[in-house]
Amino acid sequence: MPKLNRERRHAITFRLNGREVTAEAEGRMLLTDVLRHVVGATGTHVGCEHGVCGACTVQLDGEPVRACLMLAAQAEGADIRTVEGLEPAAGELSPLQAAFREHFALQCGFCTAGILMSLDALLTREPDASEEAIREHLSGHLCRCTGYAPIVKAALAAQARMKEETPENA
Structure with a gap:
């Protein structure tokens, strides 16, 4: 992951698996990069980076989206759910x-x-x-x-x- 340019970073706030998160990202950063490298939600995988394979699918406001095709800034104010958010309680499987x-x-x-x-x-x-x-x-x-x-x-x-x-x- 390239180093972030401090002058071009912006705060993005969204709900991730039920909790509010604020992350800094450059305008060009993809949602996959912010989820994995900034926030630490590594369950979201990056496969083809073209939206074809579906490995990066997350739910945005309840709808499945390809996180590799979405700029992180587009997530401002959204409710995002990743695979980490599927478990009903800690240690339980859905x-x-x-x-x-x-x-x-x-x-x-x-x-x-x-x-x-x-x-x-x-x-x-x-x-x-x-x-x-x-x-x-x-x-x-x-x-x-x-x-x-x-x-x-x-x-x-x-x-x-x-x-x-x-x-x-x-």
Whole structure:
């Protein structure tokens, strides 16, 4: 990471996984760089740096976005959620994370954080998403290790678990 030019740095304030964060960044810095190198949220991976692979996917105001295509300054005032924000409590796995572990839906893990963030957004927005919708949603992510069958199985298992945990009248 190149040294920051002190004269060109600006403060950016946003919520990261539920807590307010202020970070300094040059106007040209990408959100991935600020998350990883300034704030320390290293679960956000940088793959292709062109928005194609999906490894850098985070949620911005609840919607999945490619952090490698976004300037950090665009995050001003936003609510950002990274893979570190998925755990419901310290040391606990979310239903989606647990399903990935149970269904062997990850191998090297490089793409996993982005896939989890994307699927979490989908299943939150569409709790009854069909297998076809899940597959379509995953089409924006590249995984070279697992094939996609275990990932789809894990997403469907997490979806079922999330429905069980959600009260009927919520």
